[in-house]
Amino acid sequence: MKKKKLDKELIILGVVVFFSLVIYLGVETYAHSVMHKTVESEKYEYKDLAALSKTGDAVRGKELVTGAGACTGCHGIESQGMPAPMDALSAAGAYGVNPPDLGLSGVLYEEKFLAELIKNPTKALKVEHKFSADSPHPMPGFAGAGGDLDQEVADMVAYLKSIAPAEYTNKQAFENACARCHDMRYMKMSGLGDTPKFKFEKDTLAHKIKILEYKDHLSAYMGSTPPDLSTIIVARSGSFLTTFIENPQSHKEGTAMPRVGLTEEGATKVMGYLTESGDPAKDARNSLGWKVVLFFIIFTVLAYLWKQSVWRKLH
Amino acid sequence: MANFKKATSIGDWFDQRLGTKKIEKIMASEYWIPKNINFLWAMGMVLAITFKLLLISGIFLMMYYKPDVDLAFDSVNYTIMAEVGYGWLWRHIHAVAASVIFLIVYIHMFTAIYYGSYKQGREMIWISGMLLFVTFSAEAFSGYMLPWGQMSYWAGMVITNIFEGFSPEIAGGMLNAPGLVEWLRGDFVPGDAFLTRFYMLHVLLLPLAILGLIGLHFGALRIPHVNNQDGEDIDFEVESKKYLAGDTKGSKVMRFQFDFLSKDIFVLGVFLTFFFYLVFYHFTFALDPVNLDPANGLKTPAHIYPEWYFLWSYEVLRPFAKDPGLVAFMFAQVAFFLIPFLDRSPNVAPANKRGLFAIWFWVMLVDMIVLTIMGKLPPEGIFNVIGGVAVWTFLGLFIALPIITMLEKKK
Numbered sequence: 001m002k003k004k005k006l007d008k009e010l011i012i013l014g015v016v017v018f019f020s021l022v023i024y025l026g027v028e029t030y031a032h033s034v035m036h037k038t039v040e041s042e043k044y045e046y047k048d049l050a051a052l053s054k055t056g057d058a059v060r061g062k063e064l065v066t067g068a069g070a071c072t073g074c075h076g077i078e079s080q081g082m083p084a085p086m087d088a089l090s091a092a093g094a095y096g097v098n099p100p101d102l103g104l105s106g107v108l109y110e111e112k113f114l115a116e117l118i119k120n121p122t123k124a125l126k127v128e129h130k131f132s133a134d135s136p137h138p139m140p141g142f143a144g145a146g147g148d149l150d151q152e153v154a155d156m157v158a159y160l161k162s163i164a165p166a167e168y169t170n171k172q173a174f175e176n177a178c179a180r181c182h183d184m185r186y187m188k189m190s191g192l193g194d195t196p197k198f199k200f201e202k203d204t205l206a207h208k209i210k211i212l213e214y215k216d217h218l219s220a221y222m223g224s225t226p227p228d229l230s231t232i233i234v235a236r237s238g239s240f241l242t243t244f245i246e247n248p249q250s251h252k253e254g255t256a257m258p259r260v261g262l263t264e265e266g267a268t269k270v271m272g273y274l275t276e277s278g279d280p281a282k283d284a285r286n287s288l289g290w291k292v293v294l295f296f297i298i299f300t301v302l303a304y305l306w307k308q309s310v311w312r313k314l315h
Numbered sequence: 316m317a318n319f320k321k322a323t324s325i326g327d328w329f330d331q332r333l334g335t336k337k338i339e340k341i342m343a344s345e346y347w348i349p350k351n352i353n354f355l356w357a358m359g360m361v362l363a364i365t366f367k368l369l370l371i372s373g374i375f376l377m378m379y380y381k382p383d384v385d386l387a388f389d390s391v392n393y394t395i396m397a398e399v400g401y402g403w404l405w406r407h408i409h410a411v412a413a414s415v416i417f418l419i420v421y422i423h424m425f426t427a428i429y430y431g432s433y434k435q436g437r438e439m440i441w442i443s444g445m446l447l448f449v450t451f452s453a454e455a456f457s458g459y460m461l462p463w464g465q466m467s468y469w470a471g472m473v474i475t476n477i478f479e480g481f482s483p484e485i486a487g488g489m490l491n492a493p494g495l496v497e498w499l500r501g502d503f504v505p506g507d508a509f510l511t512r513f514y515m516l517h518v519l520l521l522p523l524a525i526l527g528l529i530g531l532h533f534g535a536l537r538i539p540h541v542n543n544q545d546g547e548d549i550d551f552e553v554e555s556k557k558y559l560a561g562d563t564k565g566s567k568v569m570r571f572q573f574d575f576l577s578k579d580i581f582v583l584g585v586f587l588t589f590f591f592y593l594v595f596y597h598f599t600f601a602l603d604p605v606n607l608d609p610a611n612g613l614k615t616p617a618h619i620y621p622e623w624y625f626l627w628s629y630e631v632l633r634p635f636a637k638d639p640g641l642v643a644f645m646f647a648q649v650a651f652f653l654i655p656f657l658d659r660s661p662n663v664a665p666a667n668k669r670g671l672f673a674i675w676f677w678v679m680l681v682d683m684i685v686l687t688i689m690g691k692l693p694p695e696g697i698f699n700v701i702g703g704v705a706v707w708t709f710l711g712l713f714i715a716l717p718i719i720t721m722l723e724k725k726k
Contacts (some may be wrong), residue, residue: 009353016355019684026688027623028600034692035618186393228598229607231392235607278607281396286611288404289595296591300584307577313563314350314574 028039039243039250046246047122049112054151056158064145064156071102076137079103080163087179088192092214095138096221098180098191106157106164108176113261114160115153118142125258126249129261137181170276172271177260178229179217186230191218198199233271233278241271343572349543349556350569355542357582358423364583365416365590366525372409373518375402380461382514384507388464407602413455414601415590417624420448428654429676431546431663436539438655443532445652449675450524450627457517458622459622463510464606469619471505471513504612521706546664618693626690627683627709633694634703643710650713657713660720671719675712683706 023290037178065071066082075083078101084091088098105114116124122131138204145152171187179189186238188195190213198204219225232241245267248257262270275282322328330336340346348356379399381390395402424444427433433441456474460467478499481490502510540551549567558566569575593601600623605616621629632644662669666676682705689702 012353012355019680020418023623023684023687024600026684027626027691031688031691032413186397226714231335231609234602235604237604278392279396283408285403285595289591292591292595293588296584296588300581303577303581303584307581310573310577313565314569 013209015105032100032125036237036240037251039239039247041135041239042246043240044110044181044246044262044267045089046110046113046259049116051112052115052150052154053156054148054154056151056156058155058158060152061155061157061159061162063157065102066150067128067145074099075102077102079165088216089210089217092191096237097138097218098214099139100176100180102160102163104164104168104172104176106161107168108164108173108263108266109261111157111161111264113259114157118153118156119149124261126247126251127258129254130256134233168269170269170273173262173266174273177262177266177270181222181226181257183228184230184273184277185228187273189214200296222257229274229277231278237280241274242267245270341607343576344553344570344723345559346576346668347551347558347568348541348571349547349549350567351543351545351547352541353544354578354582355422355426356575357421357579358426360579361583361586362416362419362669363421363529364587365412365419366529368408368412368521369416375405376409377518380514382461382511384463384610386508387461387510391462392607407598408600411590411594411598414622414624415593416451417455417622419586421624424651425680427542428679429666430542430544431666431669432542433655435661435663437535437542439535440532441538441655442652443528443535445530447525447532448651449648450521450528454517454521454525455624457513457521459606460505460510460513460517461517462606463610464603465608465610465614465616466603466606466619468505468610468612468685469616470621471500471509473619475499476503477632477641477644481641485638498653505610507634517725522678544599544665546662546668548663576723608662620691623687623691626688627686630686630690630702631706631709633690634706643706646710646713654711654716657716657719658720660723661725662723670723672723675716675719678708680713682712 066077066080072082072085074095075084076082078084080103084099084101086094089167091098109117113124118141120141121137122128124139127137142153142156143149174184175189175193176189180191183190190211192207192211195207195211198207215225236244240251245253245260246260247259248255249259317331319331322331326335353684376391376395379390379394379402380388381394391406395406427441427444452556456470460471475496478492479496480492483491483493485491486686497503500506500511543549547567554566554568558568558570563569589687603622605618608616620626628647631647632640634640635643660669662670666673685701685705686709689698689705692698692702694702
């Protein structure tokens with residue numbers, strides 16, 4: 001009799017769980033698979049770009065990168081004692097967006113992406129639809145310094161890799177790869193870098209005006225102001241962010257956002273920074289969660305034993 | 316004046332003044348519950364506790380939330396999530412509980428329908444329960460506005476638009492309410508006035524209404540007593556006397572406290588284990604990613620959909636043109652209230668012992684689930700066809716209910 005009753009309760013539980021699961025799978029798993037385009041990740045391999053065919057020489061690369069009229073005419077390499085020729089705001093005024101410091105490029109960006117970027121920026125960045133001979137990309141392609149173009153490019157990439165640090169932070173990765181277009185207000189970061197604390201309000205406001213001016217240049221260059229990324233890690237799925245960073249055109253055809261060309265490690269660091277901002281409680285959640293769940297498992301077992309003892313007098 | 320004696324204990328002191336012993340008997344130790352029930356009868360307790368979780372987490376969230384269109388989003392996503400100690404925990408509890416409470420409400424409702432717990436004197440239990448469902452829906456909707464994300468804004472826009480009423484051409488414009496939408500919003504589009512009034516509704520007026528209705532819902536149980544899983548007509552007078560006389564095994568009833576409560580608490584334990592698993596490890600279903608983008612009136616999201624628990628009634632609206640859609644939608648809101656009167660059979664029994672009604676019940680359940688899933692999917696192609704069929708089935712089921720229950724044989 002008692003056994004039968006328990007069976008009945010389990011059948012009812014089965015029915016309840018079954019229908020709840022159908023609803024869940026329908027409105028979450030299935031509906032989202034229909035609503036969101038699935039894009040296969042290419043694991044940051046950039047298969048459309050050719051691999052480097054030559055072995056680079058960093059010493060010759062240095063001459064090419066830092067020579068007259070070369071990369072450092074616009075880009076700084078702070079770590080090598082070469083500050084950017086212009087401050088961020090003036091650079092944005094001149095080029096539309098502040099050109100990145102090259103100190104991290106060798107680790108942050110995939111080498112074949114860098115090589116293509118040097119030769120043919122719009123192809124590497126996948127923004128050919130935005131620029132033409134009449135309105136060229138602000139970064140001119142490198143046409144060669146008189147020798148073998150592929151060898152020279154390989155030398156430049158080798159130099160960038162030789163100066164890149166072995167260790168770098170999530171924040172540095174984000175600052176170099178994303179922050180020149182995207183603000184992170186939760187991390188107090190803008191296109192001008194970290195927003196400092198000022199003693200006087202007029203300085204705070206003056207800095208704010210500079211940020212707004214930077215954004216005006218950026219918005220004129222990009223067509224609209226790129227969104228703040230403070231909560232993006234929770235506002236998009238992981239697979240969306242990965243495939244969007246790999247190739248923005250795969251999700252939004254015609255978007256002004258360039259391909260970033262991150263290495264897998266670089267992308268992981270960027271995602272890490274996005275998580276620090278948008279999901280700051282992740283570690284606390286995971287370390288507390290199992291304890292709370294375990295507490296309730298024990299609670300349930302004790303409650304069951306108590307119920308059994310109370311019900312013994314009823315049946 | 317009553318005759319007060321020197322109290323023999325603290326309990327006695329209170330009893331002489333407040334009648335606490337009598338209250339305790341009425342509410343707990345001599346509140347009689349039938350024995351032939353299953354764990355579905357514990358859903359009331361599960362709901363009460365989930366509501367309490369919402370209330371407590373809501374109070375903590377309220378301490379940091381800012382009902383201002385410029386501050387709301389960041390007060391939730393930055394202040395509460397990053398700066399306030401355990402703010403994230405309160406928010407997750409609040410969001411997950413708000414979603415899960417509807418799952419339990421639906422289980423509770425379908426339990427009542429299955430066992431016929433809305434007739435033979437139990438009509439007011441059902442009606443007060445449906446009133447709770449409606450106020451909870453309003454509470455959920457108003458709460459959904461508060462984080463002021465993209466879905467808050469756009470769902471607010473879509474739902475308040477419904478109050479425009481019928482097209483002005485219908486019935487000489489009598490069913491059209493010009494200006495009502497703007498009056499509700501306090502603006503032409505959802506804005507600061509809109510957000511602040513929904514905040515007031517969410518934290519004051521609707522919770523007050525809910526607390527009152529919970530009292531009514533409990534009170535409505537008092538006279539007809541709670542139903543049981545066999546639809547058996549139990550003489551509570553006789554059975555409770557048997558229990559008090561010592562025949563606890565022979566009596567068909569048991570005390571609420573602690574006989575039934577011990578089972579309630581066990582079921583609650585199972586529920587809370589599941590609940591906190593969701594809170595910590597599986598919460599995205601309750602925190603829609605679209606709503607984690609700040610509200611932007613110039614950028615319509617690709618898909619606008621309500622939270623899962625409103626999807627079925629949203630789907631009822633969708634396959635039709637504006638005016639018939641509104642009729643169908645209003646019908647769907649009212650139809651469940653009428654179930655005690657649409658069911659013409661006097662039999663109180665589980666659906667599987669009621670012939671055609673058994674088919675009606677399962678078709679209704681499956682149809683509601685189909686409506687729910689179709690309500691989320693984009694209205695195109697085959698989904699439109701399935702959704703349309705499900706809506707007509709839904710409407711047809713309510714029309715069929717009086718007929719099939721009239722045909723039902725009396726027990």
